[in-house]
Amino acid sequence: MELIYGHPKSLKPIQTKYCPGCGHGVIHRLITEVIDEMGMQQKSIILNPVGCSIWASIYFDFDSVQVPHGRTPAGATAVKRMLPDHLVICYQGDGDLAAIGTAEAVHAANRGEKFTTIFVNNAIYGMTGGQMAPTTLVGQKATTAPYGRDPDEAGMGYPIRVLEMLATLAGTKYLARGAVNNAANVRKTKGYIKKAFEAQMRGEGSSIVEILSQCPTNWAISPVESVGWVESAMIPFYALGVVKDELAPVADTVKEASK
Amino acid sequence: MALEKRLMKGNEAIGEAAIRAGCDAYFGYPITPQSELIAYMAKHMLDAKRVFIQAESEVSAINMVYGAGATGARAMTSSSSPGVSLKQEGISYACGADVPMVVVNVARSGPGLGGISPAQGDYFQSTRGGGHGDYYHIVLAPKSVQEAADLTYEAFDLADEWRMPAMILADGMIGQMMEGVSFPEPKDPATRVAKPWAVGNRNGRKDVNHVDSTHLVPEEFEQALHARYARYEEMKKVLPRFEEHFVEDADLILTAYGTSARVCLGAMQMARKLGLKVGLFRPITLWPYPEKRLGELEGKRFLAVEMSMGQMVEDVRLYTHGKSEVSFYGRCGGMIPTEEDVLAEIRKILKK
Amino acid sequence: MTEKTFMAGFGGQGVVSMGQLWVYCGMKEGLEVTFFPFYGAEKRGGIARASVIVSTEEISSPLVSAPDSAVVMNMDSLPLCEAILKQGGTLIINSSLVKVDTKRTDARVVKVPCNEIAERIGDVKFANMVMMGALSKATGAVKLDKLEAVLKTFFSESKHKFIPMNMQAIQEGADAVG
Structure with missing residues (x-):
């Protein structure tokens, strides 16, 4: 009998600490499914940052390096340079990538470093308890924006569309934005991840997959409401799809994966 | 073995020694007075087909060193005082995750932007764990271009052996001056210690490797810190190194490291010619400090000489257990004491 | 034997190169050597000094x-050198540019018209080599007998044609010391 669906080998069969409705678990699963499909479990390394995803290393059944907050792309740069035949994944949240680690993210992208960044954008700081992120939407409430994000006040300015910003850099080759709020978006996102990982292993430039993800706990709504909020509030601002694709032409894995 | 001497700046000699020690990757950011070092590495690491990256910041550079070190590679960065302050974040993480690396500080005067002239004001930062948390790391203080090369060459082995950063604490004088230097043969990679903890190349290894400084359970973290401090105690038994001259019969022992120790050597020789019984104690390892030897000399009179407002003098007082009279003479802000200055201070103390 | 020398001039006079060549030759002659340069903020025209031992x-x-x-x-550079020269030390003066007498009556004074000699050889740029020849003769600290080989590694290939003139400058500088 053929097994058509099961627990990914690269994901340990343990319960996560993530909150109900959180998107990290689904994203972990997508990453590990692709790694299994590519047969890369023995040669994958994840750099997990500070934030909720600091737990990532205990769930993945492959090696990991934990780096200071925001320095994830610097660490990933070196790991990939030293081990170019490995699949190196730089897992970052919105605070890690777009606030404290903006310099590292921009310059690693500009150097065309050949690792893949999985950028989890949930428009809020999760682990520290619901503070404003660089991606928090205008008007969205946070503990540090109690009256809603006002670009003129509270210090964080306007929400940052990271991929569009990085698309101007010559070093970026593949930038795509997905979401994990419904089955169709999950399937498409997996396609983006696979395309990015495969591009990495072909030695192409910087690849980043941004994933819009739910944080019902810090948004203070139910898990069911949270997937709706991604659709109604986030996607209109953070448009889904491929933002930049300058990869060498190969078989279109995105179409296949989303069939 | 008679090796041919080359005339080199300290900065360049450190670079050449690192390459011969098997430095696989260098990451840095330009800053005076160490910029010859990053330029040397750019040329020679790339020529040797090794990894070289000029990073966007010191912060990024040290985290690249951390990433490379996590894979088991021999990695290095270099900077000068303000840049080394920026690196303290990464150094703390490396100490917390037991990642070996070599960090070179060609120190200049501070605080703040300060000046670009040589200084020794980074002693506290270097020897007390300059970042956050409970830790120490190896600190080696060369006095010459030759010793800068020798200690750099050795630092990679020490870092690997003890699984921690090894810092070369030089100063702008050591970095900028030229002296004759001979180099040992390139190290055979086969002699490196195994790093079964490193990430990558799993090849069926059952357990995954995590290079990580996270400990969110206080009881477990306390135990881990105790284990690391037990390693520090082992290091204190075998690593301390020093140079001494005429300490046994001395009425006054000069203590200094690096450039100021060279000045003190000259002052001591001048004093001896005048019949003054002066000795010299020069720590080569600033951490672990040669505290045992200093303790054996307690009761003697000391004069600590530094290019700072007085930092190592506190260790001299500490390790002579309050039983010695310890004086201090320092120049700061990029000024270097002269042999004549130190001799005058010696005569003042000995009233001769 | 220990010879500590302080060299001072303005940027472009080859003071730093002179210091480097001095210690390079010293090293080749089996001596311990140290060279520490000091530049002004400007690359040319500013002050240039070298401390060599x-x-x-x-x-x-x-x-x-x-x-x-x-x-x-x-x-x-004269007041600076006068101020630090040790008692009874040797002051070697480029008399082409320094037209006054030193106030240091204790010093052994050697005057060498470096610029004139250099210009006669072919270029004022050899003035530093004239001076180094004089320094060698006056102090005896570095013999400079390995200078030709040193210059071959010090200069790029394209400048090797100037080596004979450099050697001539050294010789004439030494000859100028009475």
């Missing part, structure tokens, strides 16, 4: 605070 012993302080000999390449 050659010794048969381990060198203590790399700082030259009371030099045994001082090289005065221009007028501005």
Whole structure:
């Protein structure tokens, strides 16, 4: 009998600490499914940052390096340079990538470093308890924006569309934005991840997959409401799809994966 | 073995020694007075087909060193005082995750932007764990271009052996001056210690490797810190190194490291010619400090000489257990004491 | 033997190169050597100084605070060198540019018209080599007998054609010392 669906080998069969409705678990699963499909479990390394995803290393059944907050792309740069035949994944949240680690993210992208960044954008700081992120939407409430994000006040300015910003850099080759709020978006996102990982292993430039993800706990709504909020509030601002694709032409894995 | 001497700046000699020690990757950011070092590495690491990256910041550079070190590679960065302050974040993480690396500080005067002239004001930062948390790391203080090369060459082995950063604490004088230097043969990679903890190349290894400084359970973290401090105690038994001259019969022992120790050597020789019984104690390892030897000399009179407002003098007082009279003479802000200055201070103390 | 020398002039006079060549030759002659340069903020026209030490012993302080000999390449450098030269030290003066007498009556004074000699050889740029020849003769600290080989590694291939003129400058500088 053929097994058509099961627990990914690269994901340990343990319960996560993530909150109900959180998107990290689904994203972990997508990453590990692709790694299994590519047969890369023995040669994958994840750099997990500070934030909720600091737990990532205990769930993945492959090696990991934990780096200071925001320095994830610097660490990933070196790991990939030293081990170019490995699949190196730089897992970052919105605070890690777009606030404290903006310099590292921009310059690693500009150097065309050949690792893949999985950028989890949930428009809020999760682990520290619901503070404003660089991606928090205008008007969205946070503990540090109690009256809603006002670009003129509270210090964080306007929400940052990271991929569009990085698309101007010559070093970026593949930038795509997905979401994990419904089955169709999950399937498409997996396609983006696979395309990015495969591009990495072909030695192409910087690849980043941004994933819009739910944080019902810090948004203070139910898990069911949270997937709706991604659709109604986030996607209109953070448009889904491929933002930049300058990869060498190969078989279109995105179409296949989303069939 | 008679090796041919080359005339080199300290900065360049450190670079050449690192390459011969098997430095696989260098990451840095330009800053005076160490910029010859990053330029040397750019040329020679790339020529040797090794990894070289000029990073966007010191912060990024040290985290690249951390990433490379996590894979088991021999990695290095270099900077000068303000840049080394920026690196303290990464150094703390490396100490917390037991990642070996070599960090070179060609120190200049501070605080703040300060000046670009040589200084020794980074002693506290270097020897007390300059970042956050409970830790120490190896600190080696060369006095010459030759010793800068020798200690750099050795630092990679020490870092690997003890699984921690090894810092070369030089100063702008050591970095900028030229002296004759001979180099040992390139190290055979086969002699490196195994790093079964490193990430990558799993090849069926059952357990995954995590290079990580996270400990969110206080009881477990306390135990881990105790284990690391037990390693520090082992290091204190075998690593301390020093140079001494005429300490046994001395009425006054000069203590200094690096450039100021060279000045003190000259002052001591001048004093001896005048019949003054002066000795010299020069720590080569600033951490672990040669505290045992200093303790054996307690009761003697000391004069600590530094290019700072007085930092190592506190260790001299500490390790002579309050039983010695310890004086201090320092120049700061990029000024270097002269042999004549130190001799005058010696005569003042000995009233001769 | 330990000879501490302080060299001073303005940027472009080759003071730093002179210091480097001095210690390079010293090293090739089996001596311990130290060279420490000082530049002004400007690459040309500013002040240029070099502290050099050659010794048969381990060198203590790399700082030259009371030099045994001082090289005065221009007028501005004279007061500086006079101030630090040790008692009874040797003051070697580029008399082409320094037209006044030193106030240091204790010093052994050697005057060499470096610029004139260099120009006669072919280019004022050899003035530093004239001075180094004089320094060698006056102090005896570095013989410069390995200079030709040193210059071959010091200069790029395209400049090797100037080596004979450099050697001539050294010789004439030495000859100028009475």
